[in-house]
Amino acid sequence: MQFEETPLKDCFLITPQVFEDHRGIFLETYHKKKFFEATGIDVEFVQDNQSVSRRGVLRGLHFQRGEFAQAKLVRVIYGEVMDVVVDLRPESPTFKKSHHLILNDKDHQQLYIPQGFAHGFLTLSETSVFSYKCDRFYKPGEESGIIYNDPDLAIAWGMKEEEFILSEKDKILPTLKASFS
Numbered sequence: 001m002q003f004e005e006t007p008l009k010d011c012f013l014i015t016p017q018v019f020e021d022h023r024g025i026f027l028e029t030y031h032k033k034k035f036f037e038a039t040g041i042d043v044e045f046v047q048d049n050q051s052v053s054r055r056g057v058l059r060g061l062h063f064q065r066g067e068f069a070q071a072k073l074v075r076v077i078y079g080e081v082m083d084v085v086v087d088l089r090p091e092s093p094t095f096k097k098s099h100h101l102i103l104n105d106k107d108h109q110q111l112y113i114p115q116g117f118a119h120g121f122l123t124l125s126e127t128s129v130f131s132y133k134c135d136r137f138y139k140p141g142e143e144s145g146i147i148y149n150d151p152d153l154a155i156a157w158g159m160k161e162e163e164f165i166l167s168e169k170d171k172i173l174p175t176l177k178a179s180f181s
């Protein structure tokens with residue numbers, strides 16, 4: 001299992017060791033001790049989530065407010081997505097910076113997203129199965145976000161905007177400037 005900090009502070013790309021034999025493959029998807037030794041982050045995950053999406057579905061960019069902020073460990077079990085994170089921690093050297101990368105069921109890479117980030121993903125394959133761990137419980141009413149096509153972030157999602165399928169709440173999320181001026 002390899003850990004590499006992304007251009008965003010405290011946000012890590014994790015590449016598992018994949019063991020392949022005549023039966024198929026095996027990989028560790030989470031190892032608390034290895035995670036701590038590599039990152040120095042002592043996180044306790046309390047909720048696991050899974051979503052299934054079809055091509056063009058864009059979920060995000062989401063976060064929970066204040067004390068309900070969630071760190072997440074995200075991965076793709078099936079298919080391929082463009083995953084996007086934004087550092088929204090005013091005290092961070094990478095405040096208001098975004099990072100995007102492909103996650104898929106071939107590389108099995110994972111992204112550790114600290115508290116104080118917004119997160120979203122776009123499904124590039126016909127279907128995706130997305131799985132993630134969170135260190136705080138879901139808190140309805142404390143959800144917030146940044147609009148996917150924020151002019152300052154100008155995220156390269158890798159697909160034409162006309163093809164995006166969004167929830168009604170994600171269509172009306174505020175801009176970065178409106179929330180963090």
Ligand SMILES: Cc1cn([C@H]2C[C@H](O)[C@@H](COP(=O)(O)OP(=O)(O)O[C@H]3O[C@@H](C)C(=O)[C@@H](O)[C@H]3O)O2)c(=O)[nH]c1=O
Nearest residue numbers: 049051059060061062063072119120121137138139167
């Ligand atoms: C996130 C979540 C949703 N729900 C419910 C609320 C709602 O009725 C239904 C769908 O919720 P949403 O539309 O918010 O689901 P979704 O748009 O997939 O939200 C997720 O997006 C990605 C990008 C994230 O990073 C996650 O933290 C989460 O915000 O599931 C839960 O019961 N528990 C949860 O933890």
